Amino acid sequence: MIGIGLVAPIAIYPVFLMKVLCFALFACAFNLLIGYVGLLSFGHAMFFGLAAYVSGYSVKAWGFSPELGILYGTACGAVLGLVTGLLAIRRQGIYFAMVTLALSQMVFFYCLQVKFTGGEDGIQAIPRRPLFGLINIQNDLTFYYVVLAIFAGAFLLIWRTVNSPFGQVLKAIRENEPRAISLGYRVDHYKLLAFVLSAALAGLAGATKALVFQLASLTDVTWQMSGEVVLMTLVGGMGTIFGPVVGAAVIITMQNYLAGFGEWVLVIQGFIFVVVVMAFRKGIVGEIQAWWERRTNKA
Amino acid sequence: MLFELIGIPPQALFGQLLLGLINGAFYAMMSLGLAVIFGLLNVINFTHGAQYMMGAFAAWMLLEWAGIPYWGALVLAPLIVGATGVVMEKLLLKRLYHLDHLYGLLLTFGLALMIEGVFRKQFGSSGLPYANPLPGGTRLDFMFLPNYRAWIVIASLVICFGTWFMIERTKLGSYLRAATERPDLVQAFGINVPRMITLTYGFGVGLAGLAGVLAAPAYNVSPLMGSNLIIIVFAVVVIGGMGSILGAIITGFSLGIIEGLTKVFYPEASNTVIFIVMAIVLMVKPAGLFGTPK
Numbered sequence: 001m002i003g004i005g006l007v008a009p010i011a012i013y014p015v016f017l018m019k020v021l022c023f024a025l026f027a028c029a030f031n032l033l034i035g036y037v038g039l040l041s042f043g044h045a046m047f048f049g050l051a052a053y054v055s056g057y058s059v060k061a062w063g064f065s066p067e068l069g070i071l072y073g074t075a076c077g078a079v080l081g082l083v084t085g086l087l088a089i090r091r092q093g094i095y096f097a098m099v100t101l102a103l104s105q106m107v108f109f110y111c112l113q114v115k116f117t118g119g120e121d122g123i124q125a126i127p128r129r130p131l132f133g134l135i136n137i138q139n140d141l142t143f144y145y146v147v148l149a150i151f152a153g154a155f156l157l158i159w160r161t162v163n164s165p166f167g168q169v170l171k172a173i174r175e176n177e178p179r180a181i182s183l184g185y186r187v188d189h190y191k192l193l194a195f196v197l198s199a200a201l202a203g204l205a206g207a208t209k210a211l212v213f214q215l216a217s218l219t220d221v222t223w224q225m226s227g228e229v230v231l232m233t234l235v236g237g238m239g240t241i242f243g244p245v246v247g248a249a250v251i252i253t254m255q256n257y258l259a260g261f262g263e264w265v266l267v268i269q270g271f272i273f274v275v276v277v278m279a280f281r282k283g284i285v286g287e288i289q290a291w292w293e294r295r296t297n298k299a
Numbered sequence: 300m301l302f303e304l305i306g307i308p309p310q311a312l313f314g315q316l317l318l319g320l321i322n323g324a325f326y327a328m329m330s331l332g333l334a335v336i337f338g339l340l341n342v343i344n345f346t347h348g349a350q351y352m353m354g355a356f357a358a359w360m361l362l363e364w365a366g367i368p369y370w371g372a373l374v375l376a377p378l379i380v381g382a383t384g385v386v387m388e389k390l391l392l393k394r395l396y397h398l399d400h401l402y403g404l405l406l407t408f409g410l411a412l413m414i415e416g417v418f419r420k421q422f423g424s425s426g427l428p429y430a431n432p433l434p435g436g437t438r439l440d441f442m443f444l445p446n447y448r449a450w451i452v453i454a455s456l457v458i459c460f461g462t463w464f465m466i467e468r469t470k471l472g473s474y475l476r477a478a479t480e481r482p483d484l485v486q487a488f489g490i491n492v493p494r495m496i497t498l499t500y501g502f503g504v505g506l507a508g509l510a511g512v513l514a515a516p517a518y519n520v521s522p523l524m525g526s527n528l529i530i531i532v533f534a535v536v537v538i539g540g541m542g543s544i545l546g547a548i549i550t551g552f553s554l555g556i557i558e559g560l561t562k563v564f565y566p567e568a569s570n571t572v573i574f575i576v577m578a579i580v581l582m583v584k585p586a587g588l589f590g591t592p593k
Contacts, residue, residue, distance in 0.1 A: 040401050087578055090585035094343045094400050095537065099581065102534040106574035113567060223530060227408060234405065266416030273409025277402050278391060 005148050014144040020252050021151045022209040027232040027244030029201035035239030037194050038174035042097040043104025044202050047077040049221030051203030056123040056216035057116050066131050070207040077203015085195035108221045122217030234276050237283025313442040319559015324455035327551025329532040332506035334547045338479050339499045342403035348529030349414040350504050354380050354511020355520045369432035377509040384504025388497050418522035426519030459548045534577045540590020
């Protein structure tokens with residue numbers, strides 16, 4: 001995986017790869033909730049988009065260095081995650097999805113109305129100052145390796161979280177919440193912590209994306225964006241560690257090549273949604289894993 | 300006198316109140332349809348907004364392509380849209396009932412994207428006009444009341460009351476409610492539960508289509524009209540609590556009025572006031588105002 005990441009820019013345009021990495025991180029953060037706690041958040045764009053705005057604004061208007069801007073965006077994602085999480089985890093299942101969706105719509109209208117986001121124009125021409133005052137990230141290839149490092153760090157954090165005692169409790173909550181409660185776990189604390197972690201990582205993805213494209217815009221906070229991250233995770237495979245990465249790569253590639261089809265992209269995305277839900281529920285990575293297990297069991 | 304004190308001209312206040320009431324009428328009809336579908340299928344019908352939009356477009360197409368006027372469309376369009384719902388349930392939704400409810404939500408979300416995409420491709424995003432079938436209005440002491448707006452409020456009250464009556468007070472409704480609780484038992488009494496589920500879905504979808512026909516002359520007929528509305532209706536549903544038909548109706552109308560009043564007194568918050576109310580209600584009553592905690 002790391003090897004592929006290191007050599008990939010030889011063959012593929014680095015800006016495209018950075019886009020894939022940002023969305024892969026976003027999808028991994030989302031998958032932490034749906035795949036390991038069983039919570040379907042339909043409002044994750046609010047963390048992604050708000051973090052993009054605040055990091056973009058802090059870098060452009062306050063002269064923050066890129067590392068500070070990204071940290072600040074991540075922190076804002078975490079705080080927003082804490083506030084919305086406190087409200088949302090009081091409901092379960094589809095209600096949870098609807099509450100997160102409605103809260104993210106509130107954030108959308110907030111971003112549309114306040115001054116600092118630049119309304120319909122967004123924040124444009126966000127400068128790429130040297131990272132830590134040393135590394136020149138004007139160069140796309142250099143910046144690609146920085147983004148790869150950010151992604152790898154966050155991915156390790158997620159992997160570590162999932163394979164820790166904390167992660168085991170999360171899976172127990174997903175499988176049987178009443179039993180987890182009766183075992184004495186304070187389920188709401190675990191859920192909230194997972195929610196904040198997921199929001200912070202979605203924020204990290206959004207903040208990085210703002211610097212990659214030097215742009216933070218309304219698209220990042222719309223509910224369609226929340227839907228897209230659900231689609232990426234679903235296509236790749238919910239609850240698998242590599243699924244969201246594969247899903248993000250597939251969907252971003254598809255969008256890149258289908259951009260000329262205009263509105264048909266929406267139809268195709270919807271169609272993929274339907275096909276995956278009807279026939280292909282484990283996703284690409286999930287199906288491969290299941291096939292591998294069947295094979296090894298036979299042998 | 301009072302109006303001069305608070306510095307709002309009465310025309311503006313009542314005008315916004317009427318607009319709020321009309322929006323509330325649509326919120327009520329839409330959350331009612333969602334509640335009916337959720338009650339029996341346990342599916343959050345994300346396609347509801349798209350089906351509302353289809354209702355408006357069906358009315359438009361019936362007029363432009365077949366020359367059928369508004370009053371005919373009011374009957375035909377909900378039937379057409381409801382029929383698409385029946386097909387959708389038979390072909391797709393039916394196969395997901397044994398799974399986690401989340402899959403129903405995801406499937407209907409995907410379908411909503413497809414439908415919206417097709418309509419955007421065909422008709423563009425800007426919207427088409429639909430002639431007002433009831434022009435003119437009544438001049439009251441404090442405001443001007445356009446006929447068509449009065450008709451929307453009356454029609455939606457009749458639809459809401461009729462649906463409530465059918466589900467809570469008739470034999471058919473009691474079968475429905477029984478099937479919600481114990482489908483296996485109701486099946487054993489010789490009632491065809493799968494067919495009932497299909498027809499209920501068709502009915503809920505038809506309600507969305509009917510709301511769409513009512514909306515066509517009041518707003519522009521546009522492919523985006525559904526996706527703009529559906530999120531607000533979800534918030535209404537969370538506030539009202541999914542369990543109750545009456546809750547959907549009362550919450551829908553009241554939130555429309557609250558939104559209208561916010562437009563008068565603090566316009567900056569008018570887009571978000573419903574979500575703010577939702578946050579407050581969730582803090583006090585997580586199950587919603589009329590819901591039962593599960």
